[in-house]
Amino acid sequence: MPRPRFALPMLSRQPRRSVIPGFRLSLGLALLYLGLIVLLPIGALLLKAADVGFDRYIAIITSPRTLASFQVTLTTAALAALFNAIYGLALAWVLVRYEFPGKRLLDAMVDVPFALPTAVAGLALTALFAKNGWFGAPLAQWGIQVAYAPAGIVCAMAFTSIPFVVRTVQPVLEDMEPELEEAGATLGASDLTIFRRIIFPTIFPAFLAGTSLAFARSLGEFGAVVFIAGNQPFRTEIVALLTFIRLEEYDYAAAAAIAVTMLGLAFVMLLIVNAVQAWHQKFAMGDA
């Protein structure tokens, strides 16, 4: 039995003729630009990769050095994402829940890794972790080496993706109503229980989206990593660098094969992030 539905003209998705001029011009310019700047190179890469042929593609991707570079990249990116999951969550919490001097400055500092060129970040981290550096010297006494070791890659990736978790979790935490926590508290729940049972589930979709974004970004990071990694094959060589090396060797087939694999990986991460964000939006809407 269909009930009468009230049309909401403001939210209508029905295409209607707009009286505003400039549709063809603006859309035409946008499509032309996207075609030339974004789609043309991606298409050229796909064509080049198709030229490589299936058997050769498999041989390139499953060669020990390529596999090792994927292993290094995935492991270090996962560790960097783990660091940012914890630090980012704590940082968002501090920025939303506590008042303290310098809070605005701290909030502004969060964006430094996005504004700072990755090469500068790599240079700075290498200086910090060098044998005689501010961090490197004390760590060397404990026998820990970070620069020119996998740990250095983790540091570079972690630094460049710091803002993702903070900036996705922060707004959700700000929107949380205190009533839910109070209800928990009146029922005698401890802080930890309230966090685990009420707060964390609410921010979880945003937290997961932020962590996935940080991981995706780390997979493709190049500038910061090459400075600090030492770039030894099988140990500290990331996929992006191997692509670069294959190009310098004029091995265009290998460069195309590895680059197209990175592109595929980026698309998979994009789909995952979009799915998580869609879930996050549904979650947020359902809660309101």
Next chain:
Amino acid sequence: MAHPVNRHRLRVGDGAVTRSVILTLVLATTALALIAPLAVIFAEAFARGLPTYLEALARPDTLHAVGLTLLTALVCVPLNTAFGIAAAWAVTKFSFRGRNLLLAVAELPFSISPIVAGVAYLFVYGAQGLFGPFLQAHDIKIMFAVPAIILASLFVTAPFVLRELVPLMMAQGRDEEEAAVSLGASGFDVLRLVTLPNVKFALLYGAALCNARVMGEFGAVSIVSGNIRGQTSTLPLQIELLYQDSHAVAAFAAATVLVGVALFTLVAKYLIERAERARGEIVAPRRPGH
């Protein structure tokens, strides 16, 4: 332990011990992870005093790199701003099929590694690329020259202005534009007098971000530029060259210029957000971006 709810009762994590432990850990990590990297750049650049710093900054190859970086930004920022305005106008002032697809394509550069972008451009304009034979036959040099640097920079920064404009222009709707048109304003007048003034802060912020990223782009540019010393090295590439040649002070001195650009961008962001709030403008939610 449960007491009647008081309006001012403490919330989770507000206990003195919990609060100070979390706050101390976060601030200590921030000092190590965010402040130390910025500080070490200046410490190393000024390690041998101001005169050495200035001398290192005034190297001809570094000055050339600064010039090339400025030129790239001067071309890329206006082009991507114009693209952002045109695409945002099409997507927010009209309803058509494929709007979301257009936005998704425009955001692709954010998801793609700069290295992949560089390789992709090589396969368009390089000798082995799609247009390689044609370009060689007509003696047009794009790869390993300034045009390739500009093209690769356009790719990596294409979405910056657009993604700042779209959520805001969506939220503002079309009423003001429709009113202006019905009063007889032409399309360009509407854009100039109605739309752009409404989004000027978002526009400025997008352009500032785009500028910072253009000036700092490393991966894509290092592939397409060929990194020819004194000819096609932009500032980030110059920093790497100097560092590899063990000219540490010169590398860090060049890096201070880019740190300056980054700090300028953050200050601009802060001022723009404050101005937005003061104006009571409809503020679109900021998404985390690059």
